Amino acid sequence: MSDQPTSKEVFSWPVRVYWEDTDAGGIVFYANYLKFFERSRTEWLRAKGIHQHDLRQATGGMFVVGQADVRYLKSARLDDELCITTTLLDAGRASMSIHQQAFLQAPTGRELLCQATIRAGWVNASSLKPDRIPLQILHALT
Amino acid sequence: MSDQPTSKEVFSWPVRVYWEDTDAGGIVFYANYLKFFERSRTEWLRAKGIHQHDLRQATGGMFVVGQADVRYLKSARLDDELCITTTLLDAGRASMSIHQQAFLQAPTGRELLCQATIRAGWVNASSLKPDRIPLQILHALT
Amino acid sequence: MSDQPTSKEVFSWPVRVYWEDTDAGGIVFYANYLKFFERSRTEWLRAKGIHQHDLRQATGGMFVVGQADVRYLKSARLDDELCITTTLLDAGRASMSIHQQAFLQAPTGRELLCQATIRAGWVNASSLKPDRIPLQILHALT
Amino acid sequence: MSDQPTSKEVFSWPVRVYWEDTDAGGIVFYANYLKFFERSRTEWLRAKGIHQHDLRQATGGMFVVGQADVRYLKSARLDDELCITTTLLDAGRASMSIHQQAFLQAPTGRELLCQATIRAGWVNASSLKPDRIPLQILHALT
Numbered sequence: 354m355s356d357q358p359t360s361k362e363v364f365s366w367p368v369r370v371y372w373e374d375t376d377a378g379g380i381v382f383y384a385n386y387l388k389f390f391e392r393s394r395t396e397w398l399r400a401k402g403i404h405q406h407d408l409r410q411a412t413g414g415m416f417v418v419g420q421a422d423v424r425y426l427k428s429a430r431l432d433d434e435l436c437i438t439t440t441l442l443d444a445g446r447a448s449m450s451i452h453q454q455a456f457l458q459a460p461t462g463r464e465l466l467c468q469a470t471i472r473a474g475w476v477n478a479s480s481l482k483p484d485r486i487p488l489q490i491l492h493a494l495t
Numbered sequence: 496m497s498d499q500p501t502s503k504e505v506f507s508w509p510v511r512v513y514w515e516d517t518d519a520g521g522i523v524f525y526a527n528y529l530k531f532f533e534r535s536r537t538e539w540l541r542a543k544g545i546h547q548h549d550l551r552q553a554t555g556g557m558f559v560v561g562q563a564d565v566r567y568l569k570s571a572r573l574d575d576e577l578c579i580t581t582t583l584l585d586a587g588r589a590s591m592s593i594h595q596q597a598f599l600q601a602p603t604g605r606e607l608l609c610q611a612t613i614r615a616g617w618v619n620a621s622s623l624k625p626d627r628i629p630l631q632i633l634h635a636l637t
Numbered sequence: 638m639s640d641q642p643t644s645k646e647v648f649s650w651p652v653r654v655y656w657e658d659t660d661a662g663g664i665v666f667y668a669n670y671l672k673f674f675e676r677s678r679t680e681w682l683r684a685k686g687i688h689q690h691d692l693r694q695a696t697g698g699m700f701v702v703g704q705a706d707v708r709y710l711k712s713a714r715l716d717d718e719l720c721i722t723t724t725l726l727d728a729g730r731a732s733m734s735i736h737q738q739a740f741l742q743a744p745t746g747r748e749l750l751c752q753a754t755i756r757a758g759w760v761n762a763s764s765l766k767p768d769r770i771p772l773q774i775l776h777a778l779t
Numbered sequence: 780m781s782d783q784p785t786s787k788e789v790f791s792w793p794v795r796v797y798w799e800d801t802d803a804g805g806i807v808f809y810a811n812y813l814k815f816f817e818r819s820r821t822e823w824l825r826a827k828g829i830h831q832h833d834l835r836q837a838t839g840g841m842f843v844v845g846q847a848d849v850r851y852l853k854s855a856r857l858d859d860e861l862c863i864t865t866t867l868l869d870a871g872r873a874s875m876s877i878h879q880q881a882f883l884q885a886p887t888g889r890e891l892l893c894q895a896t897i898r899a900g901w902v903n904a905s906s907l908k909p910d911r912i913p914l915q916i917l918h919a920l921t
Contacts (some may be wrong), residue, residue, distance in 0.1 A: 385528035517803035671810035
């Protein structure tokens with residue numbers, strides 16, 4: 354009955370912070386967490402057998418983000434080792450909602466740095482018009 | 496009495512879409528709108544006489560984004576000319592809230608592509624601990 | 638008789654350094670000068686009536702960089718105002734060579750920060766195979 | 780007597796191509812190979828016990844790239860798996876030269892996509908003036 358995230362499968366992907374990710378503030382530039390989240394989503398899809406490049410060749414469609422609500426709690430720095438999680442909240446016919454978190458892997462345990470709720474919709478890659486998520490994806494996801 | 500954005504000053508900054516901004520979907524990569532929004536916020540501050548690099552040298556502080564709620568409505572493409580707006584919603588002692596929009600400058604008028612509410616807090620640049628926004632900034636902003 | 642760059646037309650494009658361009662060293666990340674150079678090349682082409690997105694739709698081709706030799710002399714910092722130049726060295730049937738420089742616009746004059754020689758070839762955008770530069774481009778360039 | 784690269788230690792680091800790395804041409808944006816090369820250099824240093832963030836805290840110095848000569852042979856695409864190598868060519872008191880290659884990991888073997896010679900100098904992180912590479916680094920490298 355419960356719909357708690359704790360009951361959901363949580364996919365984790367490691368990310369190292371490089372010079373390219375940081376800014377003159379000495380911390381990871383705020384836009385770059387969206388890159389980290391995208392990498393984790395892509396690897397989560399890949400782990401389910403979904404390869405986005407092949408899929409686009411086959412179906413002519415792709416995911417496009419429609420909404421991103423991000424909370425920044427603490428900052429990551431150069432050389433930090435992060436763990437980026439992806440948890441499916443729900444998947445409908447045209448879009449899916451995903452919960453994502455970025456943790457610092459500290460010697461004393463992991464610390465939450467940033468979290469986001471992302472909604473991604475499926476579109477025709479040429480027209481960019483919304484379309485139904487292919488069934489093979491929906492079956493792999495749920 | 497009204498708190499409508501329409502009653503607020505709206506700052507605009509032009510942005511051109513270059514190859515670096517796009518991805519293999521043929522559209523602007525979703526994280527890059529946060530770059531565009533940051534450019535417009537920086538130019539809005541500059542227009543008010545606030546230079547972030549000098550200010551950090553002088554005060555040891557800087558703005559850090561704590562929250563970004565982004566809605567993606569339509570996609571921008573290579574060579575598109577965008578207009579990125581910045582509107583101050585409110586400024587407190589430690590943080591400010593800003594409304595931002597990205598418009599496509601189309602021959603037939605402008606079209607809303609993406610919008611966000613951003614909250615930025617002031618921190619000590621070394622410790623990254625929250626601090627009070629310097630009065631010279633508050634006075635310039637409000 | 639002379640082939641000095643001084644005898645060539647020099648196109649200039651202003652670039653401001655934003656947070657996104659810098660890294661934790663407090664300076665512009667070395668890869669980002671290639672973004673600045675690309676922006677200047679694109680605006681140089683646009684000034685000659687060449688719009689890359691439209692051209693790709695019309696011809697199915699695009700420029701791809703084959704060679705970039707970059708010298709970094711001094712570093713740019715947050716808020717710096719740069720001027721990025723583009724000078725055509727030569728254009729053949731399949732590729733062109735370009736000289737590019739990044740200058741700091743300092744109160745006391747401009748200072749050379751970085752320079753590069755770039756060779757860009759024309760390719761079929763689907764196959765990525767080298768192709769002849771369309772005549773309309775060659776005529777516009779030379 | 781020989782100074783062939785084949786007699787040198789070659790460090791390899793895997794890199795996956797994500798959406799963030801590609802552009803509207805459907806391929807990896809040319810500046811992003813410099814990001815990949817930097818990641819491999821950083822991991823090569825880390826494998827030798829050199830952590831750049833810690834080192835900067837301890838010595839006040841950092842590496843800055845002075846020269847990058849890049850040849851682009853073939854293009855990488857979304858989802859491609861790359862292998863990025865780093866080979867030390869020589870290390871002097873103030874700078875080092877490095878040879879780097881980006882290979883596509885194809886089912887049929889690996890294919891060279893891009894290669895570069897990079898020269899990185901050691902500078903004081905505040906003044907950005909050239910300085911001698913700390914001995915602990917030189918000893919770890921050679």
